[in-house]
Amino acid sequence: MLLTVDIGNTNIKVGAWDGDALIFVSSMRTDLRGTPDEYAAKLLDVFRLRDSNSGQFDGAMIASVVPPLSNILLMSVKQVLQTDRVYLVSPGMVRALGVKTDRPEQLGADLVCAAAAVIEKMPLPCLFIGLGTATVIFVIDENAQILGGALSPGIGISLEALAKKTAQLPHISLDNPGELIGGNTIGCMKSGIVYGTAAMLDGMIGRFREEIGGTLSLPAFGGFARAITPHCRERITIDESLVLEGLKILYGRAMEKGEIPS
Numbered sequence: 001m002l003l004t005v006d007i008g009n010t011n012i013k014v015g016a017w018d019g020d021a022l023i024f025v026s027s028m029r030t031d032l033r034g035t036p037d038e039y040a041a042k043l044l045d046v047f048r049l050r051d052s053n054s055g056q057f058d059g060a061m062i063a064s065v066v067p068p069l070s071n072i073l074l075m076s077v078k079q080v081l082q083t084d085r086v087y088l089v090s091p092g093m094v095r096a097l098g099v100k101t102d103r104p105e106q107l108g109a110d111l112v113c114a115a116a117a118v119i120e121k122m123p124l125p126c127l128f129i130g131l132g133t134a135t136v137i138f139v140i141d142e143n144a145q146i147l148g149g150a151l152s153p154g155i156g157i158s159l160e161a162l163a164k165k166t167a168q169l170p171h172i173s174l175d176n177p178g179e180l181i182g183g184n185t186i187g188c189m190k191s192g193i194v195y196g197t198a199a200m201l202d203g204m205i206g207r208f209r210e211e212i213g214g215t216l217s218l219p220a221f222g223g224f225a226r227a228i229t230p231h232c233r234e235r236i237t238i239d240e241s242l243v244l245e246g247l248k249i250l251y252g253r254a255m256e257k258g259e260i261p262s
Contacts, residue, residue: 001056003081004247006110007064007073009133010156010223014046015244016057022241024050032068039076047080059085061251063109063243089113093250099146107146111138113246114221117239119144120249122217127208129201129236131229132222133157137204139212150204155193155224162189174227197224198231205234 001023006013012030016023026046034042047053060077064070070088078086089109097115099107111130118128118140127149130136133156138149153161155174163171172186180195182188209216220229221242229236239245 001058002248002251003057003060003077004244004251005060005062005073005077006113006243006247007062007066007069008110009066012069012073013244014043015241015247016050016052017244017248020248022244024052025241025244026050030066030069032066034069034072036072036075036079039073040079043076043080054080054082057081057083059083059087059251059255061087061089061247063089063113063247065108065110087251087254089247089250093254096253097146098144101146101148108136110243111136113243113250114138115140115146115246116249117242117246118217118219121245122219123215124217125212125214126217126219127205128242129218129220129225129229130222131155131197131220131224131227135197137201137208139208141212142214152200155197155228159189159193174224177227177231194228194231197228198233201228201236202233 002017004015004017008030010030011027013025013027015025028042060081062073074086074088078084089112091105094104094107094112097112101107114128118126124140124142124144126140128138133154135152135154136149139147141147162169169189172189174190174194177190177194178187180191182191218234218236219239219242220236221239225238229238
């Protein structure tokens with residue numbers, strides 16, 4: 001079995017693969033103060049919760065957009081699995097994917113993994129959409145080249161800014177966004193965030209379609225995907241395991257070559 005770990009700014013997602021079957025997915029809150037031992041203990045708790053054990057895993061692949069935690073989780077996973085076959089997504093993997101942005105090394109590890117999964121399983125060209133701490137839209141052309149895209153503040157950041165920078169706007173959840181025309185403060189906030197973000201995605205997809213041409217695959221992932229995409233007019237599909245699947249694909253390719261690119 002393979003353990004895949006996606007270290008995000010808000011949450012750390014853990015997935016266990018038996019071949020091509022995703023056996024379980026669990027998550028823990030990202031804590032910059034966590035030590036290797038503390039994260040090791042959390043991983044062991046996840047295994048117990050999922051009726052699994054560390055001896056079942058042959059190796060692990062980690063993607064991180066939180067540099068201070070990259071080596072901490074690397075040490076934790078090695079400690080728990082008792083193997084050195086634990087790897088971080090590397091610059092070599094980015095180069096191997098065919099990234100055509102101006103600075104390929106700046107592409108987030110989660111986007112690298114999502115792109116690997118998209119290229120493997122979806123018709124191209126494609127826009128893949130990340131709705132997490134940041135909102136990202138990235139383009140993969142018909143030749144499986146990652147061209148670049150657009151990035152904006154995520155929904156959680158926007159909600160936090162509204163609550164912190166104003167005297168009367170509260171913290172809210174996004175369940176049941178209600179009517180487009182909000183009848184009270186919370187209703188107005190939900191409408192602006194949910195329908196406003198959906199409209200932004202629709203508009204950006206239309207602009208990208210004019211730029212690229214052809215029929216586009218539109219997969220979405222991230223913690224806010226289920227809250228937003230049902231309100232889009234574009235036909236966006238949710239694939240919550242896209243990054244974890246990309247980690248599995250990258251690990252498999254590296255093992256086939258007998259090396260992990262640096």
